[in-house]
Amino acid sequence: MRGWARVSGVYRLSGVLRSAVTAARLRITRERMMTKTSAVAAGVDRSGASAIDPNGFAGRRGRTLSAFAIAGLFALSLCTIRGEAAEAPTAMKRLAELSAQRVLLADTVAASKRQSGKPVEDAAREQSQLEQLGAQAAALGLAREQATAFFKAQIEANKLVQYRLLAQPSRKPAAAIDLGPVRQRLDGINAELLTALAPALAEAKEEGCLVRAHEAQRQAARLHRLDDLHRIALTRAFGDLCAMP
Numbered sequence: 659m660r661g662w663a664r665v666s667g668v669y670r671l672s673g674v675l676r677s678a679v680t681a682a683r684l685r686i687t688r689e690r691m692m693t694k695t696s697a698v699a700a701g702v703d704r705s706g707a708s709a710i711d712p713n714g715f716a717g718r719r720g721r722t723l724s725a726f727a728i729a730g731l732f733a734l735s736l737c738t739i740r741g742e743a744a745e746a747p748t749a750m751k752r753l754a755e756l757s758a759q760r761v762l763l764a765d766t767v768a769a770s771k772r773q774s775g776k777p778v779e780d781a782a783r784e785q786s787q788l789e790q791l792g793a794q795a796a797a798l799g800l801a802r803e804q805a806t807a808f809f810k811a812q813i814e815a816n817k818l819v820q821y822r823l824l825a826q827p828s829r830k831p832a833a834a835i836d837l838g839p840v841r842q843r844l845d846g847i848n849a850e851l852l853t854a855l856a857p858a859l860a861e862a863k864e865e866g867c868l869v870r871a872h873e874a875q876r877q878a879a880r881l882h883r884l885d886d887l888h889r890i891a892l893t894r895a896f897g898d899l900c901a902m903p
């Protein structure tokens with residue numbers, strides 16, 4: 659829905675742009691005709707040439723360029739009014755997007771655990787992730803504690819979804835669901851989150867962190883059509899981002 663809204667927004671925008679260019683072209687054609695008519699009436703050369711611009715070209719080209727510039731500015735201002743197309747993606751938004759993807763994977767993990775009967779919490783797996791991510795932190799401009807605190811929040815968010823889903827009595831999936839590929843996907847998201855974390859923490863230090871974090875989460879939740887459970891988990895996944903030292 660969100661993707662479609664964006665596509666239709668861009669489509670509408672291109673329509674507006676096309677109309678603006680057509681209107682500008684019409685205006686130029688009208689001006690040209692008027693110039694020619696008055697030139698003929700005044701007995702001047704029919705090409706519209708003048709002593710300053712013998713080809714009558716620079717003036718026309720100038721008008722065409724300014725018409726395009728006006729159309730461009732018009733489109734740009736529309737983008738700004740809509741506040742979407744002109745919006746720069748921020749590291750915090752990237753973090754929200756990746757966190758949304760991560761909490762959504764909890765559904766498959768929960769289904770796998772319902773089938774296998776394994777507990778939600780796998781302390782060894784958590785520990786190995788935290789150690790690995792903590793060891794990579796320094797190379798990305800992060801303190802080990804910053805990385806581990808952030809990923810503890812991510813893991814808690816994932817478990818929150820699993821616990822809630824598994825609390826609902828439901829039939830066991832007939833076939834086993836292999837956790838391997840899901841964990842690989844989680845590892846991939848972890849790596850991307852770690853890359854976005856240092857710039858996101860820098861953004862978190864700026865004014866209005868809570869408002870921007872909330873907006874980033876709202877945007878990702880809308881894009882992924884998250885239900886209440888996954889929205890709450892998304893907030894949990896951000897942990898203390900705005901209050902991290």
Ligand SMILES: C=C(O[C@@H]1C=C(C(=O)O)C=C[C@H]1O)C(=O)O
Nearest residue numbers: 767778779780783784812813816
């Ligand atoms: C996702 C899993 O469930 C839990 C959540 C984890 C995570 O978010 O990375 C890791 C281990 C488990 O405690 C899993 O078992 O892979």
